[in-house]
Amino acid sequence: MIRGRFITLEGGEGVGKSTQLRALSEALAARSIEVVATREPGGSVGAEAIRTLLMEGSDDRWDARSEALLFAAARADHVARTIRPALARGAWVLCDRFVDSSRAYQGGGGGITDADILALHRFGSRGLLPDRTFLLTVRPDEAARRLAARGDRDRMGSKPADYQARLAARFAEMAATEPQRWRLIDADLPAADVTAAMLAELIEWLP
Numbered sequence: 001m002i003r004g005r006f007i008t009l010e011g012g013e014g015v016g017k018s019t020q021l022r023a024l025s026e027a028l029a030a031r032s033i034e035v036v037a038t039r040e041p042g043g044s045v046g047a048e049a050i051r052t053l054l055m056e057g058s059d060d061r062w063d064a065r066s067e068a069l070l071f072a073a074a075r076a077d078h079v080a081r082t083i084r085p086a087l088a089r090g091a092w093v094l095c096d097r098f099v100d101s102s103r104a105y106q107g108g109g110g111g112i113t114d115a116d117i118l119a120l121h122r123f124g125s126r127g128l129l130p131d132r133t134f135l136l137t138v139r140p141d142e143a144a145r146r147l148a149a150r151g152d153r154d155r156m157g158s159k160p161a162d163y164q165a166r167l168a169a170r171f172a173e174m175a176a177t178e179p180q181r182w183r184l185i186d187a188d189l190p191a192a193d194v195t196a197a198m199l200a201e202l203i204e205w206l207p
């Protein structure tokens with residue numbers, strides 16, 4: 001039985017998801033909420049092993065279908081071993097990316113249909129969806145500046161600029177079709193303001 005809250009952060013590269021995951025975790029913990037902060041791909045021993053397969057190597061290491069299956073397999077293990085047990089004991093799970101990243105990257109960017117991504121998710125993760133998903137949006141020039149300042153590029157992050165633009169459009173489209181779950185957050189703002197905006201969107205569930 002699910003008792004906790006499941007919150008995901010989504011968006012393109014460098015929009016501040018990891019930064020905000022840390023800040024939101026601290027803000028919730030300060031309200032005496034047990035928080036499990038996790039990420040995808042990864043978040044369990046098996047899923048972290050699959051992450052290495054996905055993140056290392058050349059851009060064409062996997063064909064589109066194999067890549068979608070690997071993300072879905074990592075997610076299935078993460079959901080079964082980390083997310084569901086945490087929710088069942090009443091913890092809040094904050095996750096940096098989830099199935100919506102597969103829908104945007106392998107779907108919008110990689111050509112797999114949304115129906116196929118969701119079918120894999122129904123089988124692998126029994127269709128678990130977040131209670132709330134924050135879409136962090138940043139102007140493309142600011143995201144590029146943040147990534148350049150950070151200075152790292154892995155296999156998944158080394159895609160061209162038009163790919164990043166398609167991703168942003170796909171995320172916005174998903175958010176528009178499911179407004180009860182998604183909240184758009186202006187992540188161009190200073191980090192503390194971004195955290196405050198997310199907390200405000202969780203107020204109904206806070207103790």
Ligand SMILES: Nc1ncnc2c1ncn2[C@@H]1O[C@H](COP(=O)(O)OP(=O)(O)OP(=O)(O)O)[C@@H](O)[C@H]1O
Nearest residue numbers: 012013014015016017018019146150187189190191
């Ligand atoms: N609101 C902010 N204003 C200015 N800089 C920020 C802000 N949030 C994050 N940053 C900086 O931008 C960079 C990228 O942030 P972060 O790693 O949190 O992004 P991310 O969305 O998790 O990226 P990725 O998806 O590539 O892992 C970091 O150097 C971080 O310190």
Ligand SMILES: Cc1cn([C@H]2C[C@H](O)[C@@H](COP(=O)(O)O)O2)c(=O)[nH]c1=O
Nearest residue numbers: 040041071097098101102105106156157
């Ligand atoms: C969950 C998930 C992730 N990706 C991509 C998105 C990013 O390029 C990387 C993850 O890197 P991060 O720095 O940890 O955000 O993987 C994807 O293509 N599909 C997915 O389902």
